[in-house]
Amino acid sequence: GESVGLHxxxxxxxxxxxxxxxxxxxxxxxxxxxxxxxxxxxxxxxxIDIRSNMDxxxxxxxxxxxxxxxxxxxxxxxATQPGDSAVYFCAENTGGFKTIFGAGTRLFVKA
Amino acid sequence: GAVVSQHPSRVICKSGTSVKIECRSLDFQAxxxxxxxQFPKQSLMLMATSNEGxxxxxxxxxxxxxxxxxxxxxxLSTLTVTSAHPEDSSFYICSAExxxxxxxxxxxxxxxxxxx
Numbered sequence: 001g002e003s004v005g006l007h008x009x010x011x012x013x014x015x016x017x018x019x020x021x022x023x024x025x026x027x028x029x030x031x032x033x034x035x036x037x038x039x040x041x042x043x044x045x046x047x048i049d050i051r052s053n054m055d056x057x058x059x060x061x062x063x064x065x066x067x068x069x070x071x072x073x074x075x076x077x078x079a080t081q082p083g084d085s086a087v088y089f090c091a092e093n094t095g096g097f098k099t100i101f102g103a104g105t106r107l108f109v110k111a
Numbered sequence: 112g113a114v115v116s117q118h119p120s121r122v123i124c125k126s127g128t129s130v131k132i133e134c135r136s137l138d139f140q141a142x143x144x145x146x147x148x149q150f151p152k153q154s155l156m157l158m159a160t161s162n163e164g165x166x167x168x169x170x171x172x173x174x175x176x177x178x179x180x181x182x183x184x185x186x187l188s189t190l191t192v193t194s195a196h197p198e199d200s201s202f203y204i205c206s207a208e209x210x211x212x213x214x215x216x217x218x219x220x221x222x223x224x225x226x227x
Contacts, residue, residue, distance in 0.1 A: 098157060
């Protein structure tokens with residue numbers, strides 16, 4: 001079936017370094033993608049989104065890149081901080097506004 | 112704005128009992144809400160789409176008679192886990208859809224269900 005998946009289940013980075021979290025999606029018809037951050041015992045928190053008519057979008061310290069040719073999505077976090085430690089999910093918004101989540105990547109930030 | 116709450120945040124019940132979880136949109140009206148289940152160290156799995164005033168749409172493999180969903184108002188959806196068993200123990204998360212153009216989803220804080 002359709003799915004959104006992640007290449008790396010865990011990522012460990014040094015505080016201050018940049019982090020890159022990758023995601024592959026399988027539904028070429030998807031036109032809206034979202035990155036969420038989830039801290040332990042909490043619901044997902046919206047980070048940034050991107051529509052399929054764009055290939056890059058920047059927020060505060062975060063950038064999302066979309067490559068529709070290879071159906072790949074990435075989240076870049078600049079100057080990673082300890083507070084960025086969490087699980088990050090990419091999600092795909094399908095027709096009918098259902099959001100399908102990827103497997104998740106746990107980000108560890110070493111002080 | 113766009114705050115979603117859930118109640119209770121944590122519940123422990125005996126096997127065979129039913130548990131009701133509430134999802135409320137606090138400062139907006141949501142015609143559509145979604146229910147997810149998340150097992151430890153796993154992703155969120157969509158269970159059903161809750162539509163105000165109509166029957167919920169369940170994902171494949173989700174038993175509608177076991178997970179009863181009611182969306183009686185534009186700010187409240189409830190999920191009732193009937194005859195709960197230990198394998199139903201999970202983190203249940205709801206989200207509500209809102210937005211002037213492309214509807215965004217806002218997530219609740221989740222409900223931890225433990226069935227003994």
